[in-house]
Every structure is written in C-alpha cells, then in structure tokens.
Amino acid sequence: MDSAAKVLRAKGMMATRxxxxxxxxxxxxxxxxxxxxxxxxxxxxxxxxxxxRNTRYILAAVEGKNAGIDPVERLRTGIRxxxxxxxxxxxxxxxxxxxxxxxxxxxxxxxxxAYAAFENCWRDLxxxxxxxxxxxxxxxxxxxxxxxxxxxxxxYRRGKLKPAQIAEQAADLFLGxxxxxx
Amino acid sequence: MDSAAKVLRAKGMMATRxxxxxxxxxxxxxxxxxxxxxxxxxxxxxxxxxxxRNTRYILAAVEGKNAGIDPVERLRTGIRxxxxxxxxxxxxxxxxxxxxxxxxxxxxxxxxxAYAAFENCWRDLxxxxxxxxxxxxxxxxxxxxxxxxxxxxxxYRRGKLKPAQIAEQAADLFLGxxxxxx
DNA sequence: GTCTATAATCAGATAGAC
DNA sequence: GTCTATCTGATTATAGAC
Numbered sequence: 001m002d003s004a005a006k007v008l009r010a011k012g013m014m015a016t017r018x019x020x021x022x023x024x025x026x027x028x029x030x031x032x033x034x035x036x037x038x039x040x041x042x043x044x045x046x047x048x049x050x051x052x053r054n055t056r057y058i059l060a061a062v063e064g065k066n067a068g069i070d071p072v073e074r075l076r077t078g079i080r081x082x083x084x085x086x087x088x089x090x091x092x093x094x095x096x097x098x099x100x101x102x103x104x105x106x107x108x109x110x111x112x113x114a115y116a117a118f119e120n121c122w123r124d125l126x127x128x129x130x131x132x133x134x135x136x137x138x139x140x141x142x143x144x145x146x147x148x149x150x151x152x153x154x155x156y157r158r159g160k161l162k163p164a165q166i167a168e169q170a171a172d173l174f175l176g177x178x179x180x181x182x
Numbered sequence: 183m184d185s186a187a188k189v190l191r192a193k194g195m196m197a198t199r200x201x202x203x204x205x206x207x208x209x210x211x212x213x214x215x216x217x218x219x220x221x222x223x224x225x226x227x228x229x230x231x232x233x234x235r236n237t238r239y240i241l242a243a244v245e246g247k248n249a250g251i252d253p254v255e256r257l258r259t260g261i262r263x264x265x266x267x268x269x270x271x272x273x274x275x276x277x278x279x280x281x282x283x284x285x286x287x288x289x290x291x292x293x294x295x296a297y298a299a300f301e302n303c304w305r306d307l308x309x310x311x312x313x314x315x316x317x318x319x320x321x322x323x324x325x326x327x328x329x330x331x332x333x334x335x336x337x338y339r340r341g342k343l344k345p346a347q348i349a350e351q352a353a354d355l356f357l358g359x360x361x362x363x364x
Numbered sequence: 365g366t367c368t369a370t371a372a373t374c375a376g377a378t379a380g381a382c
Numbered sequence: 383g384t385c386t387a388t389c390t391g392a393t394t395a396t397a398g399a400c
Contacts, residue, residue, distance in 0.1 A: 014195075015286070017393070018395090019393080027366065027367090030366080030367075030369095030394095033394095033395065035365090038395080039393095101336060102194055102284065104197070135354065136354060137343065137351065144352065147332075148326045151326070161319065161322070169363075170326065172318060172363040173323065174355070174359055176359030176361075177354060178355060178358070200377090201375080209383085209385090210384075210385065211376085211377090212376095212384080215377070216384075220376080221377090367399080367400075368398090369396105369398090369399095370397080371396070372394085373392105373393085374394095375391095375392090376389105376391085378387105381386080381387100382384090
C-alpha cells in the first residue's frame with residue numbers, strides 16, 4: 001500500500017501500473033494479487049487510508065493545545081495543517097488529493113462515506129468561523145477551499161518558499177476573503 | 183473535435199475512449215484516423231483550442247466596455263468571466279480545466295506555450311491589482327486562483343445558485359483575501 | 365508469499381473495400 | 383470519408399510451480 005500511495009500520488013489512478021506499484025514494493029505484479037483482490041480494491045484501500053489520515057491530522061491540529069477556541073484561529077490552524085501535510089513526505093494525503101477527483105463513479109460511491117467525514121470536518125470549521133452577515137455560502141466556500149489546498153502538491157516545487165509559508169499564504173488568502181465578504 | 187471536447191470534459195483523458203468520441207460524432211472509431219493521426223493529437227488540438235478560447239474570453243471581458251481601468255475591477259471581471267465560461271455549454275473550456283492537470287508529461291510540454299499565454303493573462307491581472315505591502319506572492323495567488331476556478335465544473339450542480347452567483351462568490355472570496363492580506 | 369508462465373481483455377491503430 | 387476486419391501492444395488477472 002505504501003508503494004501504491006507513492007505511485008498514485010505521482011501519476012494518478014489511470015496512469016498507475018500495477019507493475020510499478022509492485023516494483024516499489026520489491027516484487028512482481030502478479031504477487032500483488034496475493035494481498036489484494038484487484039487493482040480497484042488496492043486503490044480504494046489507499047483512498048480510505050488517505051482520507052482518514054487527512055481528517056485525523058486536521059482534527060488533531062485543531063484540537064491541539066495551540067489551537068485555542070477562537071473559531072477563526074481554529075480554521076486557520078486546520079488550513080495550515082492540511083497544506084503542510086499535503087506537502088510532507090506522507091504519500092497517502094496527496095494521493096487522495098490527486099486521485100479522488102478522477103475516481104470512477106462506482107468507486108467514488110464506496111469511498112464517499114469516509115470522504116464525507118473529511119468534508120464535514122471542513123464544514124464545521126467553516127460554519128463556526130462564518131462572519132455575521134457574510135455573503136459567501138458555506139458549501140461554496142468549502143468546495144473552493146478544498147480545491148485550493150488540494151492543488152498545492154501539483155504545482156509546489158521546493159525553492160525559496162517553504163511549505164509553512166505556502167500554508168500561511170493559503171490561510172491568509174482564504175480567510176481574508178471569507179471573513180471580509182459581507 | 184466538438185464530440186471529443188464533450189467527452190473529455192466529462193471523463194478526463196485516460197477514461198475517454200475513441201469509440202465514445204466517434205459515437206458522439208456519428209461515426210465509428212477507425213474513422214477518426216482519417217481526420218487525426220492519433221488520439222494524442224486529437225486531445226492536444228482540443229486542449230489548444232480550449233486554452234485559446236479561455237484566454238480570449240477573459241481578455242475580451244477585461245477589455246470590454248464595462249470593464250473600466252481600475253485594476254481590481256478588471257481582475258474581478260476576469261474571474262467572473264472565467265467561471266461563467268466554465269459553467270457554460272462550451273465544452274472546450276471545462277475540458278481544459280479537467281484534462282490539463284492529468285496530461286502526460288510529454289504532451290503538457292507541447293501545450294505549454296499556449297497555456298503560458300493563459301497564465302500570463304492571469305499574472306498581469308493579478309500583478310496589476312496587487313495591494314501595496316501585500317504579503318501574498320503573485321505566483322502563489324495565481325496558482326490558487328486558477329485551481330479554485332477550474333474546480334467549479336467538478337462540483338457545481340444546477341440548483342438555487344446560478345453560475346453568475348457562483349462567479350460573484352469566487353470573485354469575492356479571492357479578491358477579499360488577496361487585497362486584504364498585507 | 366513470490367515466482368514463471370499464460371490467459372483474457374481491451375483500446376489504439378492499420379489495411380483495404382466501398 | 384466511412385466502413386469492416388484485423389493487428390498490435392499493453393495491462394489486468396489467473397494457474398500452478400516452488
């Protein structure tokens with residue numbers, strides 16, 4: 001699964017070959033079938049694991065000691081955590097960001113319950129921080145926030161800007177707009 | 183090409199079958215090869231056409247009579263235009279949003295010159311509107327803006343919110359954050 | 365548990381008739 | 383320009399030895 005997550009993160013679902021996953025795990029493609037019934041099942045398990053990790057990581061950050069109880073600061077903490085996790089060496093988190101949008105209909109359905117927990121986590125943070133008289137729909141804000149953050153691994157390249165700085169700018173950008181619009 | 187754009191918009195590149203494109207054009211798969219040398223060439227032409235359309239549409243809106251010369255209003259106009267175009271019945275614009283991120287390395291290279299024009303269009307609008315002492319990097323803002331907007335067709339469903347309202351919220355969200363952060 | 369075959373499937377691409 | 387028929391190649395998946 002670790003190898004699968006690594007390849008999926010880099011290539012997406014359709015372009016990922018079982019042979020490449022196997023290579024990363026030090027075996028040949030047919031051996032995978034001893035562990036998983038099919039490619040779809042393997043991808044699905046990676047998705048579930050990644051969604052759980054993402055959700056847990058955000059919740060842990062938000063509930064952590066430094067988070068406090070101010071809803072805006074909690075949301076900011078969640079955004080920072082998600083971006084930094086996506087840019088970390090954890091392959092599952094960014095595999096989800098990359099693969100989930102291109103999942104076949106039928107598989108997305110099976111993963112949806114887990115994904116709902118992830119989205120609900122954001123929904124709660126966003127609704128709690130909603131400004132009085134704000135004009136932006138919470139669901140629209142959530143979709144745009146997730147799309148923004150999940151895009152980060154696709155274009156970020158190590159350079160003068162560190163992940164923590166990107167995370168901070170993502171938080172500034174979203175929160176500035178979300179809180180200001182009213 | 184129209185049929186290809188329609189299928190690509192809905193399924194992405196890897197999941198798009200030549201047979202389905204052919205069906206939409208009222209022919210069978212092999213007939214496509216009379217018009218295009220390969221599937222890749224066809225997809226590439228759709229991408230180029232889509233990128234040009236997107237760029238032209240934004241520029242036309244920004245240079246239009248209602249745009250004025252205030253840089254912030256120009257950027258707002260560009261955002262509104264792009265979102266509404268993505269949600270229109272034009273298949274090329276959203277095909278780009280969907281397919282470009284998953285293009286194979288080698289093809290992305292060939293499309294990159296055209297895509298640069300699209301990104302430069304945003305770069306100019308964003309730089310012109312950059313607030314004094316703003317803390318958000320223009321390139322980061324551009325990547326996040328494009329990711330936000332391009333995600334719209336993936337989750338928007340016709341309902342109580344009309345495309346124009348989504349476009350307005352996208353503009354409020356981005357501009358609020360971009361202008362406020364300083 | 366992993367391997368070496370080998371099937372089974374499928375989609376992109378070609379040949380040649382019409 | 384489009385068709386039918388076919389080829390090619392890649393990839394998922396199975397069978398059975400070790």
